[in-house]
Amino acid sequence: MQTLLRPFAIKSSGDLARIGVILALAGLILFGALRYDNFLSPFNILSFLRYNSMFALIALGMAFVIITGGIDLSVGGTAAMASVVAALLSPYHWAAGLLGGMAAGFAVGALNGFIITKMRIQPFIGTLATMLAAYGTGLLLANNQSVSVSYDTGFTVIGQDDFLGFPIPAWIGLAAYVLGWLVLEKLPVGRHILAIGDGEATAGLMGLKVERTLAAVYLASGTLAGLAGVILASQFGAGQPTEGVGWELFAIASVVVGGTLLTGGSGSVGATLAGALLLAMVFNILNFENGLGWISLSAYWQSVIRGAFLLVVVVLQAKLMARHRAI
Amino acid sequence: MTTIETPAPQPSGTLSSGSRLFSLASRYGTFVAFLVLIVFNIAVTPNFLSWQTLNVNLTQVATIVIVATGMTLVIATGGIDLSVGSLMAISGALAPMIFMGQFWQVDNMAFAVALAFLIPVVVASLLGLFNGLLVTRFAIQPIIATLVLFIAGRGIAQVMTNGNLQVFKNEGFQFIAMGRIAGIPAQVVLMIIIVILASAMIRYTVIGRQIIAVGGNEKAARLTGIPVKRVKLFVYMISGALAGLAGLVVVARNSASDANLVGLGMELDAIAAVAVGGTLLTGGRANIIGTVLGAFVIQLVRYTLLANGVPDAAALIVKAGLIVLAVFIQQRADRH
Numbered sequence: 001m002q003t004l005l006r007p008f009a010i011k012s013s014g015d016l017a018r019i020g021v022i023l024a025l026a027g028l029i030l031f032g033a034l035r036y037d038n039f040l041s042p043f044n045i046l047s048f049l050r051y052n053s054m055f056a057l058i059a060l061g062m063a064f065v066i067i068t069g070g071i072d073l074s075v076g077g078t079a080a081m082a083s084v085v086a087a088l089l090s091p092y093h094w095a096a097g098l099l100g101g102m103a104a105g106f107a108v109g110a111l112n113g114f115i116i117t118k119m120r121i122q123p124f125i126g127t128l129a130t131m132l133a134a135y136g137t138g139l140l141l142a143n144n145q146s147v148s149v150s151y152d153t154g155f156t157v158i159g160q161d162d163f164l165g166f167p168i169p170a171w172i173g174l175a176a177y178v179l180g181w182l183v184l185e186k187l188p189v190g191r192h193i194l195a196i197g198d199g200e201a202t203a204g205l206m207g208l209k210v211e212r213t214l215a216a217v218y219l220a221s222g223t224l225a226g227l228a229g230v231i232l233a234s235q236f237g238a239g240q241p242t243e244g245v246g247w248e249l250f251a252i253a254s255v256v257v258g259g260t261l262l263t264g265g266s267g268s269v270g271a272t273l274a275g276a277l278l279l280a281m282v283f284n285i286l287n288f289e290n291g292l293g294w295i296s297l298s299a300y301w302q303s304v305i306r307g308a309f310l311l312v313v314v315v316l317q318a319k320l321m322a323r324h325r326a327i
Numbered sequence: 328m329t330t331i332e333t334p335a336p337q338p339s340g341t342l343s344s345g346s347r348l349f350s351l352a353s354r355y356g357t358f359v360a361f362l363v364l365i366v367f368n369i370a371v372t373p374n375f376l377s378w379q380t381l382n383v384n385l386t387q388v389a390t391i392v393i394v395a396t397g398m399t400l401v402i403a404t405g406g407i408d409l410s411v412g413s414l415m416a417i418s419g420a421l422a423p424m425i426f427m428g429q430f431w432q433v434d435n436m437a438f439a440v441a442l443a444f445l446i447p448v449v450v451a452s453l454l455g456l457f458n459g460l461l462v463t464r465f466a467i468q469p470i471i472a473t474l475v476l477f478i479a480g481r482g483i484a485q486v487m488t489n490g491n492l493q494v495f496k497n498e499g500f501q502f503i504a505m506g507r508i509a510g511i512p513a514q515v516v517l518m519i520i521i522v523i524l525a526s527a528m529i530r531y532t533v534i535g536r537q538i539i540a541v542g543g544n545e546k547a548a549r550l551t552g553i554p555v556k557r558v559k560l561f562v563y564m565i566s567g568a569l570a571g572l573a574g575l576v577v578v579a580r581n582s583a584s585d586a587n588l589v590g591l592g593m594e595l596d597a598i599a600a601v602a603v604g605g606t607l608l609t610g611g612r613a614n615i616i617g618t619v620l621g622a623f624v625i626q627l628v629r630y631t632l633l634a635n636g637v638p639d640a641a642a643l644i645v646k647a648g649l650i651v652l653a654v655f656i657q658q659r660a661d662r663h
Contacts, residue, residue, distance in 0.1 A: 071470070119655050124407075124470065125608055126654075128595060129647040136643030144640065249478055252471070262468055300485035307479020311461075314475070318465040 017259030017317055018271040025278045028285065036288040044284070046167055050159075050235070052280040053169035054079070054228040056273060058247055059254035060180050061221030063272040066255050067184075068217050069197045069264025070116065070123035075225040076247035077131040078108040080240060081138030082229025087147040087239025090155035097155045098230050105226015108134050112222060113215030123218075131248070138241040147239040159235030169231045176224065181269040193217060197264030253306065254279055257313045261321075282309060353660035357605055357620045357653070364627040372634045380630075382512065386504075386580070388626040389518040390573040392619055394593055395600040396525045397566030399618045402601050403529075404559055405542040405610030406462060406469035408566045411597055413480025414454055415574030415590025418447030420484040422575055423493040423584050426500055440499040448571040454480070455567020459560035477594070484586035493584040504579035514576045521569065526615045535613075538562060542610030599625055599646060603653040625649065 032039040058075045065072040086101030108130055115126035141147075149155050161168055184190040192213050195203040204210045228247075233239045258275030260267030283302050290297055368375040394411050401408045424430060425443040433439040454476055461472035498505075506513040529535040537558045540548040549555045570590070578584040598608075604621025606614045625646060632642045 115651060119651070120658060121651060121654050122608060125598070125602060126651065128598065129650040131647075132595065132643045132650075133647035136640045136647065139640030139643070140638065144638070246478070249474055252474065253478070256471065262471055298486065298489060300482050300490055303482030304479050304486060305482075307475050307477075307482065310471075310478060311475045314467050314471055315461070315465055318467050322466065 017313075017320065018268050018274075020316070021258050021271055021274045021278060021313075025274050025281065028278065028281050032281070032285050032288065036285075036292070039284075039288060046162070046170075048280065048284055049170040049173075050167035052276070053167070053173035054231045054235075055247065055250055055254070055280065056173045056276045057176055057224045057228045057231075059251040059258075059272050059276040060176055060269065061224035062248070062251040063255045063258070063260055063267055063269060064180070064184070064193065064217045065123070065221050066252070066260055066262055067193055067197045067264055067267040068214055069200070070214070070217075071252070071262075072112065072127045072218065072221045072225075073124065073248045074108055074112060074127040074131040074134055075221060075228075075251055076244035077134030077138070078105050078222055078225040078244075079229035079232060079247060080242065080244035081108070081134045081141070082226035083233035083243065084138045084142040084147055084229075084239035084241050086155075086230045086233040087149045088141065090153060090233070091150035092153070094153045094155040094157065097149070097153075097233070098158060101230035101233065102223055102226040105222045105224070105229065106219060107222070108225070109219040109222020110215075112218040116218060117211040117214050127218075135241070138239075142239060142241040144241070146241065149233050149237055149239065151237070156234050156237060159231045159233070169235065172227065172231070176227075177269060177273050184267075184269050189213065189216075194265060194267075197266070199265075250279065250306075251276075253310045256310065256317070259317070261317070279306060279309065282306065349656055349659040352656045353605060356656055357603055357617060357624055360624050361620055361627070364624065364631060368627070368631055368634075372631065375634075384623075384626055384630055385515045386512050387630075388622050389512075389514040390576050391593070391596045391600055391622045391626065392518045393521055393569050393573045393576070394566075395597040395604075395618045395622050396521055396615060397562075397569035398594075398597040399601050399604075399606050399613050399615055400525065400529075400538060400562040401469070401566045402598075402606055402608055403538050403542045403610055403613035404562050405545065406559065406562070407473065407598070407608075408455075408458065408563065408570075409470065409473040409594045410454070410458055410476035410480055411566060411570040411573075412590035412593035413477050413484070414451045414567055414570040415577060415593055416481050416484035416586050417454070417487075418451045418571035418574035419578040419584045419589040420488045420493070420586045421447040421450060422500065422578060423495045423497075424487070426497055427493070427495060436497075437499065440497065443500055444503070444575065447575060448568050451571025451574070452564045452568035455564040455570070456560060458567065459563030462563065463556040463559050481586065481591075484589070488584070488586045490586065493578075494582065495584075496582060500575075501579040501582065504576050514580070517572070517576070521572075522615060522619055529613045529615060534558065534561065539611060539613060542612070544611070596622075596625065599650050602650050602657075605653070605657060607657055608654065621653075 038044055058079065062072055062075065082101040082104040085104040086097040089100035090097035112127050112130055115121050115130065116123050158168055163171055184193065192203070192208045195206065195208060196210055196213055200210055232243060254276035255272050256262065257278055258268065258271035260272060282305055286297060286302060286305065374380060398408055398411065422443040425446060426433060426436070426439045458473050458476060461467045461475065462469050502513055503517065504514050508516045529538065537553045540553055541555050541558050545555060574589055577589050600622035601618050602608060603624055604614055604617030606612050606617060628645055628649065629642045632645065633639060
């Protein structure tokens with residue numbers, strides 16, 4: 001009986017968490033709008049979107065990986081390496097930088113897929129190793145220092161300019177999320193990904209191409225991380241081989257806050273975006289609060305608050321799941 | 328070697344030659360790699376056979392081994408502890424604050440130094456207990472439960488010190504890293520004691536057996552009356568305490584505590600040492616000596632590359648390959 005009910009219980013608690021994150025995001029925006037004068041100013045909104053699009057991209061890839069029951073710890077290292085590759089290629093053509101960075105991410109994703117599906121190594125440890133390898137490669141290519149990008153080929157437009165009044169990184173992020181939503185909700189492969197997360201063996205018995213789907217998911221995650229690296233290089237004018245530390249954890253936190261269960265088999269693209277925005281919003285609000293002058297929290301508080309946030313969410317998630325399992 | 332496994336005996340006659348190769352590689356691979364590295368260095372690296380080389384390698388590996396010992400216990404129960412590096416930062420930040428009188432006036436330096444050893448380790452073990460509570464009470468997956476302190480822990484250390492470097496000179500406190508006992512660096516002695524205690528615990532004590540049982544088959548362990556939750560709380564506490572201790576060694580060695588850097592990336596080194604050392608990451612085994620060898624192999628690889636002019640970044644790639652290879656061989660050997 002319990003096993004029969006389990007899928008439903010998990011799904012409904014996931015739904016609750018998803019509604020929760022959207023409510024929390026709305027509440028936070030309302031709080032900010034009422035409390036700070038310039039919170040809803042175009043400048044704040046646009047710079048918020050410009051800066052946080054990279055993290056949203058990585059969180060999207062991570063959501064897919066986590067829905068399959070895996071994890072991708074290599075995204076931060078991949079983004080760092082891709083930013084170096086993009087910066088090195090940017091003098092030739094802006095597209096060379098863009099495609100080169102994405103290709104670097106694609107390569108790490110392919111390696112992850114191979115290690116996980118062919119060598120059958122747990123995603124956690126396999127992507128931990130490729131994270132090290134990606135950092136190492138980035139540092140080697142960059143000679144241990146940041147590589148400045150070319151300002152002559154228009155490469156910096158990708159990260160710094162606007163299109164129709166919105167930052168280009170935000171458009172890229174939006175496009176990726178729409179595509180991700182289509183894949184997960186509307187295409188057969190989305191069902192396959194969910195089924196694999198529910199149980200690889202069963203999915204295989206149903207005739208789904210488990211290995212190929214898994215490999216594709218890691219490819220997507222790697223490529224998105226590569227894209228984030230391109231934006232990083234373009235936005236800050238340099239490929240940064242030591243950047244990206246802890247990005248994977250930010251992405252995991254976004255996915256978890258978005259109500260996606262780490263056990264796989266369920267998850268939502270929209271709620272992941274809400275989760276990423278929510279975590280980013282916390283910093284934004286913190287900056288404003290500092291600006292008011294009532295409190296003076298150093299930047300170091302950010303990670304404390306981020307951790308506390310994650311704690312509250314996972315504990316709530318666990319409680320919800322326990323309650324649903326008990327019913 | 329102190330390998331204790333959940334029983335899965337198989338007549339060796341049924342093994343195909345390929346899988347026998349894997350099982351041989353899994354049993355002796357790390358040791359062989361260690362020997363090969365030593366021989367290679369003797370042949371190639373100038374001045375390898377010197378006290379200085381030995382000292383450098385031993386002192387650098389000591390903190391990894393100390394943390395990795397706790398990690399081995401956690402992994403043996405089927406868990407993982409990502410928070411070790413952050414806990415090192417917290418304990419490393421606390422200790423100088425105590426003996427430099429930032430919390431209260433220091434009247435008696437010996438007493439203050441004693442507290443500077445004690446309090447950070449206790450705090451770190453309590454934070455480990457917190458990890459354990461998240462894992463047991465709320466049934467949160469260990470990787471996420473310890474992610475909380477991984478993120479927040481370093482922030483706490485940075486907030487405590489305001490991100491400033493704490494520079495100090497305190498002979499009593501720094502004995503843990505600078506001192507020598509019978510000519511051996513104190514941190515190496517500390518490492519040896521911890522390894523011996525942990526090995527003995529796994530081998531000869533009830534709790535040691537219970538750790539293996541919990542990781543081998545949690546449900547079965549619970550049904551046989553093993554206090555699964557208490558065992559898990561225990562290993563996370565030990566892991567926290569050892570991380571705290573390692574944090575003290577690091578700041579004492581540097582004569583400075585930098586909350587931004589102490590223990591950074593240590594969770595990776597520790598997990599890598601455990602994986603290379605032959606403890607299955609899925610739990611049910613605790614090969615402490617293997618972990619020590621794993622840590623030495625990783626350290627020696629790095630040293631070999633650096634001593635021969637290969638950049639540190641390349642060492643990262645080699646380390647990555649090493650982890651994948653080690654886990655691959657382990658799992659292959661385990662499946663047969």
